[in-house]
Amino acid sequence: QQQVKQSPQSLIVQKGGIPIINCAYENTAFDYFPWYQQFPGKGPALLIAIRPDVSEKKEGRFTISFNKSAKQFSLHIMDSQPGDSATYFCAASNSGAGSYQLTFGKGTKLSVIP
Amino acid sequence: EADIYQTPRYLVIGTGKKITLECSQTMGHDKMYWYQQDPGMELHLIHYSYGVNSTEKGDLSSESTVSRIRTEHFPLTLESARPSHTSQYLCASSKAGGGQETQYFGPGTRLLVL
Numbered sequence: 001q002q003q004v005k006q007s008p009q010s011l012i013v014q015k016g017g018i019p020i021i022n023c024a025y026e027n028t029a030f031d032y033f034p035w036y037q038q039f040p041g042k043g044p045a046l047l048i049a050i051r052p053d054v055s056e057k058k059e060g061r062f063t064i065s066f067n068k069s070a071k072q073f074s075l076h077i078m079d080s081q082p083g084d085s086a087t088y089f090c091a092a093s094n095s096g097a098g099s100y101q102l103t104f105g106k107g108t109k110l111s112v113i114p
Numbered sequence: 115e116a117d118i119y120q121t122p123r124y125l126v127i128g129t130g131k132k133i134t135l136e137c138s139q140t141m142g143h144d145k146m147y148w149y150q151q152d153p154g155m156e157l158h159l160i161h162y163s164y165g166v167n168s169t170e171k172g173d174l175s176s177e178s179t180v181s182r183i184r185t186e187h188f189p190l191t192l193e194s195a196r197p198s199h200t201s202q203y204l205c206a207s208s209k210a211g212g213g214q215e216t217q218y219f220g221p222g223t224r225l226l227v228l
Contacts, residue, residue: 032215043204043219044157087154093215102215106156
C-alpha cells in the first residue's frame, strides 16, 4: 500500500526559529513531492514542490530537501513567523501511473509563538 | 487564489436525510477530487473524476456517490446521512498533463449529522 509517513505530528517553535518537518515514502515510483499548507477553516494550498532530479528547492523562506536514496524529504521554514502557524501536509504522486493521484502524509500542526 | 467553490460551508442535518455537497470550479480543469478530512487530520481521497462522465472511488470507502455531468461541477451526494458521516469534505481540481500534479482545493464543507 502506498504510504507517506510524516513527522512530527505537532511542532512548536519560537519566532525566528527553523521548524523542520520530515516525510518518508515507500513507493520508489513516486516522482513528484508537494507540500501543502492549511490554515484553520480553509482548504490546503500548494506551498512548494520538488521532483527527485534535484536535492533541494528554495522558494522564499521555504526549502525542500530531498534524499532519493533514503526515500525522505523535508520542509524547512527559515525565520519562521507567527503567520506560518498552520498544518503542513507532505504528499507524493506517481506521474508515470497516469493517475497523478496524491498520497498525503498525516500532517504536522506548526505553532510559531512570538 | 484558486477559483474553486464549495457550498454549503457548514451543514447540520439529522440522521437519514439526503444531502448534496456542491463543488464547482471555473478553471476548466479536467480532474476533480473529493477528500474527507477530520479537522486538522490527514486527507482521505473518497472520489475522483478525470472528466465528464468519469467517476472513480478513492482509497477510503465511502457511502457517498458523485456525478460529473459538466466539467465545472462535481457534486457529492449522501442518500441517507449518519453520524459517522460527520467530517469535513474538501473538493479539489487539477489540470491533466504536464508531468506533475497541482491540486487546488476549495474551502471545504463541514458536515455535522445529528
